[in-house]
Amino acid sequence: MSYPSHQVAINHTNGRSPQAALWTQSTSASAEAVIEGDSDVVIAVMGATGSGKTTFINQASGSDLRIGRGLKSCTSVVQVAEPFLLEGRTVTLIDTPGFDDTTRSDADILRMIGLFLAATYQNGKKLAGVIYIHRISDFRMGGISTRNFKMFRELCGDSTLKNVAIVTNMWGQVSQDVGEAREAELASEDIFFQPVLQKGAIMLRHEHTQESAHLILRHIIENHPLTLQIQRELVDQKKDISQTAAGAELNRELMLQIQKHEKEMKQLQEEMKEAINSKDEEYRRELEIETKKLQAEMNRVQSDAEKLKSEYSQDKVRMEQRMSELTEQARRDQERAAEGHNRELLSLRKQLEDTSSSSSSERARLEARLEELQRAGAKSSGGFFTKLGRAIDSIFGIH
Numbered sequence: 001m002s003y004p005s006h007q008v009a010i011n012h013t014n015g016r017s018p019q020a021a022l023w024t025q026s027t028s029a030s031a032e033a034v035i036e037g038d039s040d041v042v043i044a045v046m047g048a049t050g051s052g053k054t055t056f057i058n059q060a061s062g063s064d065l066r067i068g069r070g071l072k073s074c075t076s077v078v079q080v081a082e083p084f085l086l087e088g089r090t091v092t093l094i095d096t097p098g099f100d101d102t103t104r105s106d107a108d109i110l111r112m113i114g115l116f117l118a119a120t121y122q123n124g125k126k127l128a129g130v131i132y133i134h135r136i137s138d139f140r141m142g143g144i145s146t147r148n149f150k151m152f153r154e155l156c157g158d159s160t161l162k163n164v165a166i167v168t169n170m171w172g173q174v175s176q177d178v179g180e181a182r183e184a185e186l187a188s189e190d191i192f193f194q195p196v197l198q199k200g201a202i203m204l205r206h207e208h209t210q211e212s213a214h215l216i217l218r219h220i221i222e223n224h225p226l227t228l229q230i231q232r233e234l235v236d237q238k239k240d241i242s243q244t245a246a247g248a249e250l251n252r253e254l255m256l257q258i259q260k261h262e263k264e265m266k267q268l269q270e271e272m273k274e275a276i277n278s279k280d281e282e283y284r285r286e287l288e289i290e291t292k293k294l295q296a297e298m299n300r301v302q303s304d305a306e307k308l309k310s311e312y313s314q315d316k317v318r319m320e321q322r323m324s325e326l327t328e329q330a331r332r333d334q335e336r337a338a339e340g341h342n343r344e345l346l347s348l349r350k351q352l353e354d355t356s357s358s359s360s361s362e363r364a365r366l367e368a369r370l371e372e373l374q375r376a377g378a379k380s381s382g383g384f385f386t387k388l389g390r391a392i393d394s395i396f397g398i399h
Contacts, residue, residue, distance in 0.1 A: 041091045041221045042125060042385070044117075046155075047133035048148040049098035052169045056133060056206060057081050057093045060213035065095055077396060078116045080389040086214055089221050092385055099151050099250075100144045104396075106151075107304040110250055111312050112392060113155065114241045115319055118234040119388055126225035129163040130156060131216070133206075134193075136182055137173035141192055147253065153196065154246035157229025162200030166193055167216055169206040241312040254305045261298045268294065315395055322391035330387065345370070 045053045054065050063081040079095035096113055099106045120127070132152055138145065156164060168186070171179050186192045187203055197203060204216050233244040241247045268291050275284040348370045352363065 041086075041089045041128045042094065042120070042225075043091065043129050043131060043217065043220055044094040044096060044127055045131045045133065046096050046148075046152050047098060048135075048145050049100045051098070051133045051135050052206075053098075053133050054079070054095050055208075056131075056167070056169065056213055057095050059208070059210050060084075060217060061091070061093055062210075063093075077393050078112060078389055080385045083383075086217055087221060091217060091221060094385070099148050105300070105304045105307070106250055106253070107308040108396065110151070110246060110308065111241060111315055112396060114230055114234060114244070114246070114312065115315055115395070116388060116392055117155075117228060117231050118316070119319065119323070120385075121227060121231035122235050123384060125384065126227055127163070128223045128225050129165060129220035130160070130228070131165050131167050131220070133167050133169055134186070135170045136168040136179045136205075137170040138182075141186065146191075149193075150249055151246055154244075154249045155228060155230045157232075157245070158199055160226040160228055161196050163220070163223045163226050164196060164201040165216060165220060166196070166201055166203045167206050168203070169208065171205060172208060242308045247308060251305060251308065254301055254308075257301045258298065258305070261294060261301065265291070265294055265298065318395050319391050322394055323387060326387040326390055 045057055047053050057063060057079075058065055058081075061081040061084045065079045065081060077097065081093040081095065083090050083092045085091070094116070096116075097104065097109050099109050101109055104112075130152075132149070134141075134145065134149075141149075166186075168179075168183060174182070183203070183205075187197060188194055193201075193203065202219060204219065206212050206216060230244050230246050233239045234241065242251060268287055272284065272287045272291070275287055348366055352366050352370070
């Protein structure tokens, strides 16, 4: 997205020295650069809940994103790390929730990720790569991990797999022999990671240090950015999220759950009839409780399937409105900050003129502060990804 300069900061010259005006122009230019794009390398991090995505991002970036410690997942929203420098590049890491979140449905998670990725692409910002994190400590790649990876593949599509890194972590929780055996199985079995590795993805180890995280990122930062499948589907092909490959996969999973629950309900109803006929009141009450639980679960799954179809378009409109509000707020904040810096700059110049006979130490202090101000620009209240993260948070009720 390219904002015209007048939307970022105003160049105030009236009643000010030429030096102050020049400084304001410099500040405006740097502010515009920050607002237009906080990074030239953007990498999304995905994986199951509790796989260590947020920890990896914090180690790599020095950020302090929220980490789940208990049974409840913490990253139930898209989180954006502070941009950091690596090999002369500015890197932004995006933390995404898993599709096994304890507080949000899979339909909510897909809509959230879809909104973020579509807005990113629509505003001309492509991902340099995607990292998928898997715990080597897992005894096996169970149903939840398999489902997460299926959704990951449908989000990415085959054409972007050469920009994908599968990262195994938590090596400290297993012996070297066990870890290497599991790694070999994951890489060689077609039900695990072999198909994506054959299409160009790489498999790397994370040793739980910043040095290890940066080594992984060095494999990605020079990639030619590519468009993910879900970005093409939502933006270029203008599909609803339920019509995307990821949406179809999730819908298929939901339909299977509904069919399974319908069979279970039929079985419970038959057992209820038997309990009534045999006048077994205790068993009948137990069955009633189970029936209510199952009905609630069926209602939830049915609601997820319906929400996936109906709510994405509404979310998109709300997000665009919120992004517009945040962009306007950033512009106003930037103007105020630039004006404040200019006032301090002029005040320092006046103090220097008025203290010509002051001590050399006082003049040196004022000159040092003046030089610091001239180097620094008014700080932006957040670049594109920061605003996008805030917009999605507000849509999904997180403040």
